[in-house]
Amino acid sequence: MAEFTDTLTDKHIAFIERQPVYFTATAAEGARINLSPKGYADSFRVLSSSQVAYLDLGGSGNETHAHLAADGRITIMFCAFDRSALILRIYGRGRPVLPQDDEWDSVAATFTLLPGTRQIFVIDVESVQTSCGWGVPMMELQHERDTLQKYHRQADRALWVEKFRERDRSIDGLPTRPTDRFIAGDAQDVNP
Secondary structure: OOEEEOOOOHHHHHHHHHOOOEEEEEOOOOOOOEEEEEOOHHHEEEEEOOEEEEEEEOOOOOHHHHHHHHOOEEEEEEEOOOOOOOEEEEEEEEEEEOOOOOOHHHHHOOOOOOOOEEEEEEEEEEEEEEEOOOOOOOOOOOOOOOHHHHHHHHOOHHHHHHHHHOOOEOOOOOEOOOOOOEOOOOOOOEOO
16 A cells, blocks of 8 residues: 655655665656666765755766756655565655756765766655555665766766766757766866
8 A cells, every 4th residue: 555745754764775776757748758777875865854866977868857957857766675575756856956056065065976976966855655565576786886987987087078068958859957077076076
């Protein structure tokens, strides 16, 4: 049986903190629905019972940014793959915060930034749903993939910024605001 709450409870937050993967879904009128798996267990933060955020590393597209700019709606889903079956969905409205934005420093301070972080999505929680999750298979985490972070660590930083500055449209042609800075994570950021 599904249960809804207006905000995250302590029990919800404890569940979220144990999950190594989560999924994000967004949509905008006339555009494809975007559904993305997210790893890196330390990439998600509960900022309060009514606000969450996650790191977004540069990748092949920027659909979430485009959809949030056009529509604002986002769903985040966590599901347990261990014996304690549960699905938790956060329904909300989100927005991208980029390194060039005034609030970047305050939002970014809540994270350990990863190489290639291009933005942080901040989501205002509108409702939370939990359901049984009995149909989700049981699996064990072997380890996180380092491929994406390795790609960003090895990138020429000035070329990386140029590449992601040019990505100002979604696959459906919706506009995005590209990042203007390479986030190295553990070294000097580059803003050519």
